[in-house]
Amino acid sequence: MTKPKVLISDALSPAAVQIFKDRGIEVDFQPALGKDKDKLAEIIGDYDGLAIRSATKVTAKILANARKLKVVGRAGIGVDNVEIPAATAKGVIVMNTPFGNSITTAEHAITLMLALAREIPAADASTQAGKWEKNRFMGVEITGKTLGVIGCGNIGSIVADRALGLKMKVVAFDPFLSPERARDIGVEKVELDDLFKRADFITLHTPLTDKTRNIIDADAIAGMKKGVRIINCARGGLVDEQALADALNTKQVAGAAFDVFVEEPATGNVLFGHPNVICTPHLGASTTEAQENVALQVAEQMSDYLLTGAITNALNFPSITAEEAPKLKPFVELAEKLGSFAGQLTETGISKVTITYEGQVAEMKIKALTSAALSGLLRPMLGDVNVVSAPVVAKERGMVVDEVVRAAQSDYESLITVTVFTERQERSVSGTVYADGHPRLVDIKGIRVDAEFGKSMIYVTNEDRPGFIGKFASLLGDAGVNIATFNLGRHSQGGDAIALVEVDGSVPENVLAKVQALPQVRQAKALTF
Numbered sequence: 001m002t003k004p005k006v007l008i009s010d011a012l013s014p015a016a017v018q019i020f021k022d023r024g025i026e027v028d029f030q031p032a033l034g035k036d037k038d039k040l041a042e043i044i045g046d047y048d049g050l051a052i053r054s055a056t057k058v059t060a061k062i063l064a065n066a067r068k069l070k071v072v073g074r075a076g077i078g079v080d081n082v083e084i085p086a087a088t089a090k091g092v093i094v095m096n097t098p099f100g101n102s103i104t105t106a107e108h109a110i111t112l113m114l115a116l117a118r119e120i121p122a123a124d125a126s127t128q129a130g131k132w133e134k135n136r137f138m139g140v141e142i143t144g145k146t147l148g149v150i151g152c153g154n155i156g157s158i159v160a161d162r163a164l165g166l167k168m169k170v171v172a173f174d175p176f177l178s179p180e181r182a183r184d185i186g187v188e189k190v191e192l193d194d195l196f197k198r199a200d201f202i203t204l205h206t207p208l209t210d211k212t213r214n215i216i217d218a219d220a221i222a223g224m225k226k227g228v229r230i231i232n233c234a235r236g237g238l239v240d241e242q243a244l245a246d247a248l249n250t251k252q253v254a255g256a257a258f259d260v261f262v263e264e265p266a267t268g269n270v271l272f273g274h275p276n277v278i279c280t281p282h283l284g285a286s287t288t289e290a291q292e293n294v295a296l297q298v299a300e301q302m303s304d305y306l307l308t309g310a311i312t313n314a315l316n317f318p319s320i321t322a323e324e325a326p327k328l329k330p331f332v333e334l335a336e337k338l339g340s341f342a343g344q345l346t347e348t349g350i351s352k353v354t355i356t357y358e359g360q361v362a363e364m365k366i367k368a369l370t371s372a373a374l375s376g377l378l379r380p381m382l383g384d385v386n387v388v389s390a391p392v393v394a395k396e397r398g399m400v401v402d403e404v405v406r407a408a409q410s411d412y413e414s415l416i417t418v419t420v421f422t423e424r425q426e427r428s429v430s431g432t433v434y435a436d437g438h439p440r441l442v443d444i445k446g447i448r449v450d451a452e453f454g455k456s457m458i459y460v461t462n463e464d465r466p467g468f469i470g471k472f473a474s475l476l477g478d479a480g481v482n483i484a485t486f487n488l489g490r491h492s493q494g495g496d497a498i499a500l501v502e503v504d505g506s507v508p509e510n511v512l513a514k515v516q517a518l519p520q521v522r523q524a525k526a527l528t529f
């Protein structure tokens, strides 16, 4: 196996380089490359993995050139610089490190809050300029003050914890925060308007979404306490910068500390130069400890995926542990092939697909298996579908996907059945994996078979009447099509029967037409796996 190759296009800790090397992965460390999108687009085609922070924008354009790319690893939390739908459509896993820099970022928010309260940067500049303006700076105490936390997830709850330690009262607005969790972390869950009315300091810790964009705008600011101080260490765009600048001028807002900006790098910004505005250049995650954490973690996660198929912290695929990955692998292959078998036989729109997992396989990561089955099913119809994109594509097409798990009900330790419902009919196909690790077809439309998935196959449904097999076999022989394996099955004597034949090489159209024309034949299809 050739070594997978990873590009690090951002300023990750060199610890990541070492991990990749130790794991036997070739690595190019080009910490400034992310800023050069043309160069990135030019070379991305060579790599199986891309490790980034926030400076690299992984756009659809970059992904279009990423022929070999399997994984984008974000050494950090926010993935708003990655076009995840485009990555998903390409089958590229996008993973992050959701906790590695949370403490550090929470500490940055607290640092900025305290710096705001005591005007530290301005006082420092004045003192070092030799002015000794003892009477110019008058701070505010934070003990007993109310901190409003918008977004109380990983970072917001650490900020809340630290603020409680500083004897503040903490109110939080987060629609997804349960009352129990609020109680556990010692915050009062409130509505946004209430938070605005009550908070002396407001700190933001949500992702940037359509719902959170400009969550603090002119109207919101008008509803706040006069003299409020605002801290944003989450994402630029959560606060309307112009509205905030106006409110700083009228003293409605007494100070603002921003680590993130609508446009980054922020070399000019409407907030710059206002009194009691503190700005840092997106430093939330920039501590030795956090950078070491996220670099090590992302390198391990990416190596695991590239080398073993284990998936951790992916935003567009379920997690699969290193222990699960090898056990899952043959079942992924089985699910994909069963899906493909059903997909190649289906000629009309699919309204629903039910995937049933019986026995041991029911204990596995069935989400991953369902994705595999769907990709096999959809690919014959849509072409460009992969295991990562298949669930999204199925949903977009209005397909209902049901998963059923149950104890073993057959002779097989594990059995997967894919049932496809179209307007015209319902078709089921089942398979298992034997001890040799090879997937087998064991049931087609209720007829028992025992067939491997050959590269090139002919599937025939026919009436169980004498003469068919001979005619079918000699027809293939006469046409120079060599039979590799031959499987037969039937419902009952004289009833519906099937033949599944693996042949060497592809099946010529005219041969298939002749098979189709045999008197007993209902349907003949060439299948490829």
Ligand SMILES: NC(=O)C1=CN([C@@H]2O[C@H](COP(=O)(O)OP(=O)(O)OC[C@H]3O[C@@H](n4cnc5c(N)ncnc54)[C@H](O)[C@@H]3O)[C@@H](O)[C@H]2O)C=CC1
Residues within 6 Å of the ligand: 076, 077, 078, 079, 098, 101, 102, 105, 150, 151, 152, 153, 154, 155, 156, 173, 174, 175, 176, 177, 205, 206, 207, 208, 211, 212, 233, 234, 235, 259, 260, 282, 283, 284, 285, 286
């Ligand atoms: N400045 C920096 O260098 C860093 C910034 N960040 C950013 O900090 C932010 C928070 O990160 P985490 O706490 O790890 O994320 P998280 O996912 O743990 O928490 C986000 C919270 O926001 C809440 N939320 C979602 N929509 C909301 C809405 N409309 N209103 C109120 N709350 C809402 C969620 O329920 C969740 O609890 C992210 O945007 C991340 O990118 C993270 C690390 C470093």
Ligand SMILES: O=C(O)C(=O)COP(=O)(O)O
Residues within 6 Å of the ligand: 053, 054, 055, 075, 076, 077, 078, 079, 101, 282, 283, 284, 285, 286
């Ligand atoms: O992890 C995050 O979401 C961050 O914003 C940190 O960004 P960075 O890795 O410092 O460019």
